[in-house]
Amino acid sequence: MSAPLHDFGRNGNPQRGGLAMAKFAKASADLDRDRFAKVLNAFVGMGRDWSVAELAEATGIPERTMKGYKEGRAAPPLGNFLRMAAVLGPEFVNQVLEPAGLGGAHSIVSDHIVDIFDLADSMSRASSEIIGKAARGHLTFADHAAILALTRTVQAKSGLFLWKEAGISQ
Structure with a gap:
């Protein structure tokens, strides 16, 4: 369970920042990299639908950068995440967002051919x-x-x- 984004003041109302926010910010970077690597490894690599090279080519993200994401050395910026999401699909997005209590991603694209x-x-x-x-x-x-x-x-x-x-x- 991650730390809340707020502390409660003397009157019992939530207030932004404080100790809880500092703890969240410190733990966030490692959690982001580790969580993203774990999810990415479930979708990419030996015995998966995508190899690192294939995903790198499909997204335009350099293979070396993709390997860094898989190994947990870095978490992708939003643009790279969105490129990977477009290729890997809604299940990938849902697993990445699950720690935030979010999910329900689905494709908004219909299956019919568009001319x-x-x-x-x-x-x-x-x-x-x-x-x-x-x-x-x-x-x-x-x-x-x-x-x-x-x-x-x-x-x-x-x-x-x-x-x-x-x-x-x-």
Whole structure:
């Protein structure tokens, strides 16, 4: 069980920082590297779906750097983590985030093939709806949620289309 991010003051209310935060910060670096290495080793290496060289090539992360992550010498910056997450998938992400009490990652990309016409149609519909909502002069919280859903759909379809055009299977 990791230390909480807050201490309780005299009135019993949580306050940021203090001893608990200092303990968390000190233990965090080692925990991050060790935890990440443990999870990465479950997905990459001998007898796994990915070798270090294959994952390095798929992500564009140098093989030497990838070996450092596997050996626990370093934890990746966010950009590298996201590249690995895109290749290794939601189960990898869930295992990395589990110590924080988080999980539930899942792919937002559907399995159907996207062609240029499907992508163009999605982009056109999304643009039209966004313009219609913006033309009123203000956006409600419901509008923001709808626009976010539209942009995620277009983003997912764009990714599928680009993967297909590059000849890469997911």
